[in-house]
Amino acid sequence: MSDELKRLAAERAVADVEPGMKLGIGTGSTAEHFVRALGQRVRDGLDVIGVPTSERTAELAKAEGITLTTLEEMPELDLTIDGADELDPQLVLIKGGGGALLREKIVAAASKRMIVIADVGKLVDVVGAYPLPIEVIPFGLGATWKALEACLVANDLPVKMALRGGDEHPFVTDGGHYIIDAHLERIPHPACLADDLTAVPGVVEHGMFISLATKAYVAGPEGVITVEDTTVDPET
Incomplete structure (x- = not known):
């Protein structure tokens, strides 16, 4: 059930990807669903370019036919889509369960917007239960x-x-x-x-992501809900 919910959240996020976008592409089990769904849209004709947040993501994105680049070549991104190990209603995140938190945070910070994709089990009142x-x-x-x-x-x-x-x-x-x-x-x-x-x-970096995510798609048994951080201006 959890894997199916991850897929639903990922597919909802793919709908926000527009032609010509420069994307940050996350790491983890939920992000892998996003990569596969994005790959299908690319094969259907969507023109985007992505910056992967890990070697694992890069390999999967290449296999899906997604054009990749680096932050050296493209230092400003339109949108990053990534999962989270925990998130609260203010979109404070804990990330790094897969070990890619440093690259994930660099890519997210280089993006105008960040969308989080997760199953409802990751949404908590206060973060911290996840290490x-x-x-x-x-x-x-x-x-x-x-x-x-x-x-x-x-x-x-x-x-x-x-x-x-x-x-x-x-x-x-x-x-x-x-x-x-x-x-x-x-x-x-x-x-x-x-x-x-x-x-x-x-300390190189830590897994708390604060004031980076602007929206989250959280999938539960009754569908996908949207959590938005109204304190972040998506145009900045």
């Missing part, structure tokens, strides 16, 4: 870890972290970094935590 991915540089990991612990204490959050993949075989991102997953339960003040995490030396 927050924090991408870190391998060098100095011990020092970064201690600084992150202090950061969580200062934000009155649980100090419960795990290196993704474990110490012997840590997960390595496309950028050559590690990911620490923070199990925080609830993040009542995401903007404050985001600022504090960004200030920690050794």
Whole structure:
């Protein structure tokens, strides 16, 4: 059922893609449904060009016949469509379950608009139940870890972290970094935590996406609903 809902949300988002658009193309199971649906529209004659957020997405997009480029060649995008591991009604997102959060955030920030696609199980009142991915540089990991612990204490959050993949075989991102997953339960003040995490030396990026998404299509048993962030001007 969840996979079918992901497909419905993805197909709804494809309807927002217009000819000539420069697209950011997300990563993850829901985004893969979008890539396949977009590929069908491309084969039907839709002219678009995309920037993938991971090597996995790039491979799938190429297989679907979607023309790709890079942010070096095309630094400004019209629209990014991507999934989320969690989102709240204000469109604060947690992303990075698939390990592509750094590229995903760079691409989203380069876009005029971002549409999130998700099944209803990802929509929550307050984000944090899904572990927050924090991408870190391998060098100095011990020092970064201690600084992150202090950061969580200062934000009155649980100090419960795990290196993704474990110490012997840590997960390595496309950028050559590690990911620490923070199990925080609830993040009542995401903007404050985001600022504090960004200030920690050794942190490359974190998985909270704030003021980036302008709309979400969330699919449930009764259909697809639209969640919009009215605080973001889609023309800026």
